[in-house]
Amino acid sequence: MNLSVKITSFCAAALLALGLCTSAMAADTIKIGVAGAHSGDLASYGLPTVKAAELVAADINAAGGINGKKVELLVEDDVCKPEVATNTATKLVSEGVNVVIGHICSGATKAALPIYRDAHVIVMSPSATNPALTQSGDYPNFYRTIASDDAQARTEVNFAINKLGVKKIAVIHDKGDYGKGLAEFAKKFIDDSGKAKVVLFEGITPGAVDYSAIVQKIRRSGADAVIFGGYHPEASKIVTQMRKKRMKTIFISDDGVKDDTFIKVAGKYAEGVYATGPADVTANPVTREYREKYKKAYGDEPGAFFDNAVAAALALTNAIAKAGSTDPAAIAKVLHTEDVATPFGMIHFDKHGDATGVGFTMYQVRDGKYVQVQ
Amino acid sequence: MDYFVELFFSGLTRGSIYALIALGYTMVYGIIGLINFAHGEIYMIGAFTALIVSTVLSIFGFPLPAIIILTALAAAIWASAYGYTVEKLAYRPLRNASRLSPLISAIGMSIFLQNYVLLAQTPDFLPFPALIPDFDFMEPYAGFIGSSDLVILVTTTVIMILLTLLIKFTRTGKAMRATAQDRKMAMLVGINVDHVISITFILGSALAAIGGMLIASHIGQINFYIGFIAGIKAFTAAVLGGIGSIPGAVLGSFILGLTESFATGYVSSDYEDVFAFSLLVLILIFRPSGLLGKATIEKV
Incomplete structure (x- = not known):
């Protein structure tokens, strides 16, 4: 439990009792870190995530923010290198980030995670697929919106x-x-x-x-x-x-x-016969909405992990809104229990932190065609 | 006990598939002492021909028995033409070269034919129609042995008997045996050795084509690479049984098939090849010329 949470809960109590604190809270922002490869040869993996976070944040701020607070993005580059990622994480933590979208590469994510864990910061990666990141149980603060390798x-x-x-x-x-x-x-x-x-x-x-x-x-x-x-x-x-x-x-x-x-x-x-395959998300209205927004804003097709990054941004902001605070335990509870509409449909996170329904889905051969059965 | 019988029939099926291909290997080796590595490819070409012919015939609405017979004939003739040509182009010019040269030439032909089919047809797997229907009388035994398994088993046995009769009791067979024993001497007594060798290749290729048709129909799919994999196993079986010997090839194939089947059933399919090849090594240690192979005495 850190100081800001105490102040927030104090304000929440005060708000109920006296209708005060509003001006103090409006000045406050929800700080979302966006960490990943934003330069170097793997930049194309990381930049679509930044754009996705910006699009979601712009939408939320245009609608008045989360519980009256504006969303502020803190974008930090880790060049996909583990040794840089630890610095990135330390910087974000010292800037008082509430949640982090990232990192992009599994190696960099793994290096950064202990720092976030010790600071009780929830991290959600749109792209790190190494199975152990969630399944080892070492990082209860880690979530992801991409299917792991297994x-x-x-x-x-x-x-x-x-x-x-x-x-x-x-x-x-x-x-x-x-x-x-x-x-x-x-x-x-x-x-x-x-x-x-x-x-x-x-x-x-x-x-x-x-x-x-x-x-x-x-x-x-x-x-x-x-x-x-x-x-x-x-x-x-x-x-x-x-x-x-x-x-x-x-x-x-x-x-x-x-x-x-x-x-x-x-x-x-x-x-x-049953066979798994990647779920087709192009028909999903949320997917379409954000892909079109991207096209309008940047003029071309969104790149790698864009849908996953939109899902991460939506899941995190939704969790903060529903939790009513930036308390990590409260956010985590919402992430695990409540469904949120994302480009992959309604998702929540299992006990390891993997998003349900993201990635692979089951098909069955019926009348000579593969039909989605899940 | 049931499980043993099931595995036994699985082994027989595998064995008879190997045997259909191994017969061609062993015949050619028996006559000219050449390991014809392109034999697996002739088998594959036979299967492709069968696929094309049977598809065309079924479009024209021929009844199934007619399709089977015409397809077998067409595949056998077409594959024989390939076998004959391969022998003429790749082996005949090397007839008097050292043993290694035609062997290399055979490997070359194998690679050439594979890639030729890959380019001329397709690199993908193609579905092969089930030419052999499920017989009603086989229904009670479907759990043990399928109709196509039975047909392959019977065909292999019949071909083995016919080949043995051909080689033992006909003029051509006698010429083949003479050529196998001593090519120069056979020429001296007026046997057209080239002609005999051509017949051997034509016969072997026709067998491979019929094998290709039956096996592809059993498996239900073909691509350009099936001949190579099946060929390696069939070759192993032929060596096991004693290369050059017709009953040896069949015996070797059954032993190989049964070993693999029981290894899978009672140990693990991870190790089926380990068992199969360990057996080969063991047999070759104690009987270097294979189970039914004739021990060749080097004349000094």
Whole structure:
């Protein structure tokens, strides 16, 4: 609990009792730090976030600010370098920043986070995807509006356990970096959930002429569902052989399989197969609104992580407004519990700080087409 | 027990797929002592031909049995033409060179044909229609063995028997055996050796094409690279069984297929290749010329 919070709560109490303090609060501003790569070779990753924060802040200030306070942006460059990011963070903290949007790169974010944590500043990155940033539990003050590198596996596992209610899952992969990495995350999530069991975890040889042995093994394992990490040539062979052996086991895979070639090749056997893929947000009114505002203001298309940055700015400002103060604990509570409309739809943050519904979503093959089912 | 039987049939399916390709390898090796690395590519070209022909025929509304027979014929003839040409262009000029030269030439042909199909057709995977329907009488056994598995198994056995008969009891077969034993001596007694070798390549290629058609129909997809991967395994099987021996190729293929299947079933599919190749090493240590290969005695 720092001094400014005490003053704020005092003022809030006084406001209720006497109707005073208004002039003192109007002079006060909500300081939002925007940190990331704003120069150097990775500037193109960081600058759209600054623009997004400016657009959101301008909207809020035009509408009278948050709870009567104007939003002030403190933009600081970290050049995407961890050693610079610590200085950036120290500077922002010493300037009394309330929340921070950033940083952009995972390495820089990781370096800066302990400084913010010790100062009780909430940080929300639009682009840092390293899974450990949220999942290690080291940085309870950290949130993000982008899917972490393991998000696909998480989407698959959550869908299998919570939506489909399966209890026994066979995790199969193609031994490649992409497939095996995904499968390992999936296995970890299933084990951690405690609601389902991994009954089989195996790698197959890509390009083999026949997968009936592994298919028989899946049947013997008694799995209700298969989560496959890999690409569509193997997925279509496995699905085809499972269905030919009259197995109705649910098949869930990744964006390596969410490819029309899979449906063409597996044909009727592709029906009912689930695959994750990036959610299509272009139809979302919030996405459109901010993309158009950007175009109007800057004349070209918004760059990398723009939608994510808009989501972060909206989520943070909404949380401050709903919390009625800049107390980190109050903001955190709102972030975790209340949905906010963003370019990715209504989102809130899970207990690790990852935004729900951002990044990957589940599709199913229905009548020869991938249809979004979430 | 059920699980054992299931794995056994999985192994048989894999084995018979390997055998269909391995037969061509072993025939060519038996006659001219050349490891024809382009054989896998002939198999792939057979599969592509089958895809094109069967698609055209089904557009014209031919009944399924007619499609299967005509497709098999067209694929066999077209692939044979390739096999014949490859032999004539890449191997015949090197007939009297050291053993290494035609081997390098074969690898070159393999790479050439792969990239030729990649450029002329597509780098993508293409769906292959299921030419073999699900037989009604197979329905109770669908959990163990599919209809296409059965067809491949039967075809492999029939081809193995026919080839053995051809080589043992016909004039051409006798000429082949003579060429295999001693090419110079065969020429002296009036055998047209070039002709015999051409026939060998044509036969091997036709087999590969039929294999390509059946296997692609079983797997349901093809691309330019399928021949290379399948070819490596089939070649391993042929070596295991004793390269040059027709029953050896089939035996080797079944042993390889069953080993992989049981390794997957009882240990882990992560290690199926480890088991398969460990077995190969073991067998080659104790029987250097393979299971049914003839031990060659070096004449000094």
